[in-house]
Amino acid sequence: MNRLLICLVALMIGAGIARADQDDARPPIGPVLERMLVDYIRPGYAQVNTAASGLQASVAALCASPSGEKLATARSAFRTVVESWSRMEWLRLGPVMSENRLERILFFPDRKGTGRKQVQAAIASSMEAVTGVDTLAGQSVAMQGLGALEFILFGSGSDALAQSQASHRCAFALAAATNLVNLSDEIIAGWGDETGLVQAFLKPAAGNPLFRTDREALNLLLGQMIHGLEAIRDTRVNAFLDKENPDHDRPKSALFWRSGMTVPSIRADLEGLQALFNESGIEVVSKDSAPRLADTIRFEFRQAIRTAESLEAPVGDLLADRETREKLLYLDYAIKIIVGRLDQEFAQAGGLAVGFSFGDGD
Template sequence: MRTPFTRIAFATLLALPLGFGPALAQESPIPPGVLDTAKVPGVMAKAVDGFIRPGYHRFHDSATAMASAMGALCAAPSQLSLDGARTAFGSVVDAWSRIEIVRVGPVLEGNRFERILFFPDRKGTGLKQVQAALAKSDESATSMETLKDKSVAMQGIGALEFVLYGTGAEALTAEKEGYRCRYGAAIAANLQRLGGELATEWDKPDGIQAAWKTPGPNNPIYRDEAEAAKELLGVLVHAAETVRDQRIESFYKGDAAKALPHQAIYWRSGNTFRSITANIEGIRDLMDQSGMADLLAEDNRSVVSSTDFVAHSLARVSGDIEPDVAKALETPEQVAKLDFLLLNSRDLILRLNNDLGGGIGLAAGFSFSDGD
């Protein structure tokens, strides 16, 4: 039975207008449902300069701080230095979770995305490889130069989480320059490298940012403004789908008795809901920083505000859930919050895909998942 929390909160969201707002007295020069092509380059430019580039720089900075914290832990192991490394890890999770919603461009080249985050790992491939490296004390995993050529599952945030929080993590406070710590330091250095590469690629004036900012017949990626707008909206829709399908439903599908808490992302470190919140805040930030409302007719812009309201509500609830996933699944009040996320993440997908998509000139029901 749905709790009062869920009924009230969900009813509030359902009260929002799913369609377009009432027409204003003055007719808009661009009617609802027709893409204002003249404004697309400006919106794409703001997405790049206001969200994407700062996002990758923030991730690079957090990974740099992570590498420094691991160096300090290895040099002077103690509970204090371990706590410092774990705090830095949480910042990495937060920074990556905000920008990981951009699953296009340089992050897909050379398997960078999977090198940073190998998830979901349904068969436990990554876990087995990390455990094997720790059991054998494979020295080739303690240098970024050799680690980067190994399995992607061994060199990213998930692997570092196990080093810091998994079975045997207590060794990090007991041995100076120990193997486990040096492996973790190599992972952090690899994340720093990847973050730097992504920031550099997006900073190049004649690189991917130019493709985003100047759609047209001479653009090898976006031949016109419609293709560019579809890419931007597709980023938002896919991000919302990922939150529901890979972040929430990976461990909870509506029945707490059948939930799989150890399938949740970052469950060991208690960063599951911090990451989900950052994913959702990333969606909100991208909508806001890009000025996507500019692509809508004047009397249709309430679509963006209502969509943002749903996203804000989701972020508020996910940020207020018990960090320990297993404990959250044992408490009716916490399960009610999970139900809220499950139900309303679907609403967010529909608002982005149908309302916002239709409002900027794509047919309602446009399926980004099919690549149309």
């Protein structure tokens, strides 16, 4: 018995030494984190800010001189914001996670329609608190961001924005657009060089509140992609698509169905996560053990994105047509495949054990 115990201990020590040697041989994660910051995080949030500023300007022009043409411009600017935000929304890290910024930019899922009801009530009662950016920021998160703006610009009664009698509704839209500019300004400032966040993000070390080792940093970065992809399936695609029964599809439960941005936002979600994979250079951790895996993952991303690009109609029409509904089912499956590649193959190739928890670093 003692001999068996000694052998087991020796094997455990040997495995620990081998694992330490393997970790030491892996490329350092610092350059990956720096590329992620410089080539993905900062440019991505800058695009959100630029798009939000464009929406603010177009809504201000609409409010100053209402017309059908200016309403169309404001609606187009809204769609641009949705696309830019969708490319960044799954980065659940840093200043976007403070002061409810994430929910203030987009409150979803909203299964009980809380946001719509609150926005409708505010418009119906000409609620003054929603017409100033400072007072709006103190209201429910569901009334501040893209969900509220979509209803204001595309929901019932929105055509009145082309006429002067919708001045309260337009002021609400302007306050919400300005709020998006302010929130994106705050996020950009939070990722500035002088902040403690950037110093912690770039240098894993003992006592670092983000991650102590390269291994933990890899876990966090890979987890951002995996959890983001899972959320796209669970809270975006599966919000309206019932894989078992077409009669149970729910087109009006889809995010951005009023503006026709349901699938374009999903496509932008995927493009953003693909960009995170590419721009960070995270593939370096798998080069030695699985040199072709990164190309395989990129191929799977392209397949999913091309499928989304081919689905141009409103979500209700897509669900009603057998052929396009089949494409939605394939999109769901294609996302699942990418999750599997990252969660199993890439994680293992990067030195993370199968079953590694991407949520807590265990």
